[in-house]
Amino acid sequence: MNKPLTRSIQQKDNHFLHPWEDLKTVGENKRTVISSAEGVYFKDSDGNRLLDGPAGMWCVNIGHHRQEMADAISKQIMELTYISPWSLTSTPASELAQKLAEISPGDLNHVFYTTGGSTAVDSALRFVMFRSNVLGKPEKKHIIARTNGYHGSTYLAASASGKTRDKNYLDFKDDTFHHIADPNILNKPEGMSDQDYCKFKADELESKIVEIGQDKVAAFIAEPILASGGVILAPKGYHAACLAVCRKYDVVYISDEVVTAFGRLGHFFASEEVFDIVPDIITTAKGITSGYIPMGAFLVSDKLLESISAEDPSIVFSNGFTYSGHPVACACALKNIEIMEREGILEHVQEIAPYFQQKLYELMDIPIVKDVRGMGLMACVECDIQKNGGDSLAMDYEIGNRIDKHCQELGLLVRPLANMCVMSPPCIITKAQIDDMVSMLREGIERAMADAIADGIWDAA
Ligand SMILES: Cc1ncc(COP(=O)(O)O)c(C=O)c1O
CATH class of the missing domain: 3.90.1150.10 (Aspartate Aminotransferase, domain 1)
Structure with missing residues (x-):
């Protein structure tokens, strides 16, 4: 039996609709x-x-309860709480952008700040669709993702997600989103080598691109390890094989590192260090601030950015959030990265x-x-x-x-x-x-x- 204070909080909590709320039990939950x-x-x-x-x-x-994090956050609040990222910038937002460019793979040198993982994925997907429009390819809007993938709860991110158990009663954009089977190593047919399984999975991606139409596929989005799908592991070489297919058809490869970045796999980013790929876009969130303040981001390669600006140098990517590059979140991320490096x-x-x-x-x-x-x-x-x-x-x-x-x-x-x-x-x-x-x-x-x-x-x- 819970103590009276706990019961009173649980009662108040019944006004809080939690993520994945079971609406049948609202009013009775005892979290x-x-x-x-x-x-x-x-x-x-x-x-x-x-x-x-x-x-x-x-x-x-x-880990929880770091005095240094609290100090960095409160110092930033007292120095500068907020500025509009549309017309102004701040020291922590610029310093963090430079740091992320330094620690991310290859030429992923630009960062678009968001408020969490879903908005990072949504913004990245909007960005690749925007690119297709700028390049004069309005048909090139289709996105390929995998079953059992999870990419978030905004409309496009949820449409990219492929967990069937989450698809009840909600609407998804299914005319331009497609799912191929995840690369679960446990589903490798008996007798097949890992190498052949990689080829088999990469062929599946290629067939899907050809089936949709070579000029219609804008991006392939993949978590390096399918996290919420149940920590699903691919055979070694799978990511590189898929990247090669993407390169062949000018399909943008988005590596969703919302979970795998910032230490979870022993590196700031896992795409290159663990999986041998330099994708075109990396989405991230969560560990970027170790959860002390909400924040997300997508990192984009110079190559991809330049392919757009070469087409029309005055083009505007009209996507952004009041809290993009929030100084307090950026100061928090900088301190988090500093702690990871120092310790x-x-x-x-x-x-x-x-x-x-x-x-x-x-x-x-x-x-x-x-x-x-x-x-x-x-x-x-x-x-x-x-x-x-x-x-x-x-x-x-x-x-x-x-x-x-x-x-x-x-x-x-x-x-x-x-x-x-x-x-x-x-x-x-x-x-x-x-x-x-x-x-x-x-x-x-x-x-x-x-x-x-x-x-x-x-x-x-
Ligand atoms: C791989 C991946 N992408 C995106 C998201 C969405 O992030 P958020 O819940 O911060 O919006 C998650 C959340 O768990 C995730 O695991």
């Missing part, structure tokens, strides 16, 4: 109330400590990631665990709870929610995605904290399995 945080831990309003397994929402990469957080992730993956992999001995996969500090523990004749979707959600409930009782916050537990803790996590996290997760899954057996929704046979 955990988090009242404070430090490092990799939260404290809830009943005084329980919870290890932050998902780093908020894959975002609190440098060697990227190197720490590179060093600790194999341990994190190996410890989680040990959960494979639990009978309901079907797969454990990941890279860097991103992982997914997938359970299999399908029983003949049952409603598998409802069961999937049931098992995820049970694991989440048990883990919270044990002191761990997981992110259940139906039958999958996504783990992406703050990038400062230590080996001892990983041990603690995995042992709580083990206990939580085992308790959920015992419930499932008792309730007859799973049997070992």
Whole structure:
């Protein structure tokens, strides 16, 4: 039973329509109330400590409660809170733009600031469509994305997303958005080499381009690892093979690094360092400020920008936000990057990631665990709870929610995605904290399995 203060907050919270709100339960929700945080831990309003397994929402990469971040933010507020980015600029916005150009791959030297990941993706998609218009190719507007991809909740970003479970009742722009199958390495046909699977997947992209019409496809958008789709990994070489196809047909390659940038895979950006590609556009958000202030951005290559300005030097990209390049968000991002560099957080992730993956992999001995996969500090523990004749979707959600409930009782916050537990803790996590996290997760899954057996929704046979 929650304490009275918690109950009173939960009551007020019923006025808050949360993301992915289940409208049936409005007025009855009893979400955990988090009242404070430090490092990799939260404290809830009943005084329980919870290890932050998902780093908020894959975002609190440098960890919670950094005095330096608070100081940088408050200093910027007292110096200069806001200026219009249309006609003016500020020191933090310019310094951050230069820094992002320096740490991003290849000739991605210009940044368009947004308010989060969805607006970064939406703006990038608008930009490629704008480019087609400027180049006199108004038909070249089609976008290819992948099933199980997630790119955000604004109209274009949501249209690019390919998670069928999220497609209920909402409208999407489906006349110019197309989805090819994700490159899940687990779906590689038996006997096929990784190299041949890459070719097979790249051929699928090429066939889709040809099917839509070579002059009609504006962009291909892909997360380097499909994050919210369940940490789906592609075979090595897949990204480069797709980029080669894009180059062949003048299709812009957008690498959606909203999750994978700023430390999650041990680098500021993963596209080149991990996946060997220099895309035309990178979208990012989340870890750019470690979640201390909302912010997003897309980075664009000189080549792409120049292809537009060569056509018409006076052209205006009429897209932007009141808070594009907000000085406080930019000061926050600069301090975040400074901390990552000074404390060697990227190197720490590179060093600790194999341990994190190996410890989680040990959960494979639990009978309901079907797969454990990941890279860097991103992982997914997938359970299999399908029983003949049952409603598998409802069961999937049931098992995820049970694991989440048990883990919270044990002191761990997981992110259940139906039958999958996504783990992406703050990038400062230590080996001892990983041990603690995995042992709580083990206990939580085992308790959920015992419930499932008792309730007859799973049997070992
Ligand atoms: C890969 C990817 N792109 C875009 C988004 C949307 O970002 P936001 O929720 O900040 O709008 C997300 C959010 O999780 C994401 O995972």
